[in-house]
Amino acid sequence: MFELDIRSRQPIYEQLVEKMKELIIHEVWKPNEQLPSVRVLAKELTINPNTIQKAYRELEYQGYIYSIPGKGNFVAPQSKAINHEKVEAVKQQLLKLLCEAFYIGITRDDILSLLEEAEQSAGRGDET
Amino acid sequence: MFELDIRSRQPIYEQLVEKMKELIIHEVWKPNEQLPSVRVLAKELTINPNTIQKAYRELEYQGYIYSIPGKGNFVAPQSKAINHEKVEAVKQQLLKLLCEAFYIGITRDDILSLLEEAEQSAGRGDET
DNA sequence: CTGACTGTAATAATAATAGTAGTACAGTTA
DNA sequence: TAACTGTACTACTATTATTATTACAGTCAG
Numbered sequence: 470m471f472e473l474d475i476r477s478r479q480p481i482y483e484q485l486v487e488k489m490k491e492l493i494i495h496e497v498w499k500p501n502e503q504l505p506s507v508r509v510l511a512k513e514l515t516i517n518p519n520t521i522q523k524a525y526r527e528l529e530y531q532g533y534i535y536s537i538p539g540k541g542n543f544v545a546p547q548s549k550a551i552n553h554e555k556v557e558a559v560k561q562q563l564l565k566l567l568c569e570a571f572y573i574g575i576t577r578d579d580i581l582s583l584l585e586e587a588e589q590s591a592g593r594g595d596e597t
Numbered sequence: 598m599f600e601l602d603i604r605s606r607q608p609i610y611e612q613l614v615e616k617m618k619e620l621i622i623h624e625v626w627k628p629n630e631q632l633p634s635v636r637v638l639a640k641e642l643t644i645n646p647n648t649i650q651k652a653y654r655e656l657e658y659q660g661y662i663y664s665i666p667g668k669g670n671f672v673a674p675q676s677k678a679i680n681h682e683k684v685e686a687v688k689q690q691l692l693k694l695l696c697e698a699f700y701i702g703i704t705r706d707d708i709l710s711l712l713e714e715a716e717q718s719a720g721r722g723d724e725t
Numbered sequence: 726c727t728g729a730c731t732g733t734a735a736t737a738a739t740a741a742t743a744g745t746a747g748t749a750c751a752g753t754t755a
Numbered sequence: 756t757a758a759c760t761g762t763a764c765t766a767c768t769a770t771t772a773t774t775a776t777t778a779c780a781g782t783c784a785g
Binding site: 480481482516517518519520523537538539540541 | 742743744745746751752753754
């Protein structure tokens, strides 16, 4: 399920956060679904449980999951991920990246295509 | 000119790369303009010349500047920054970010506004 | 040519961070 | 009770970022 690049200069826990975020955004992992336990996933990926936990804490901080001690970690309903600061941060990131895109010659039409693609693949269920 | 956050977990040289890239993209630094020398900038920012050099090497690798040993570092003409791999990489980043944007409730119209803003500010000397 | 710039390279030492290993404690559930 | 779950903490190692220092070579104005 996860292909981690140990040799990458990007820390393992950051790679985990990115890939899990994708699974959540694309609703491969549905709201309130239970995530693999830190110990099970650590064993499966042959990495340390602490590293998984670090990724889970980061995902919780960003509003993508919530945890119930003793029970497990669960995908947060989308509403939890929506917070004004985060929205502004993503907008700013987006603006930067769009400027860069124009600079290196990506056209407005290219971007509109990507927009279509994103709109179709992103979780579109507007449930709770 | 640069406000560096030493306390940030983001390495100084990465912060430099980001900020300089912005200056180049927004044509505050024009093509073929000479960048500050590694020693002068290091003294100005009270950091080590090696750290500046690392940032310059990264910018050169990404095609945003070129260097002439003995003379200095210079802003690359835009054509140098355009390389197929980079274009694809930025497109992929953009797609990911757009998906995330939709997920957290940013609307299509919001994004179209950002697109306008980017189109106007990229390469026209506007500030961020 | 000299002197004062420029970039580049390399080494060594330090500081900060990522990752592992192990242990312990508490809540949940069958 | 037993076997899960999350969380917290300490200690150790490996990696990386950053600094400090030195050295060498190209450029250019005097």
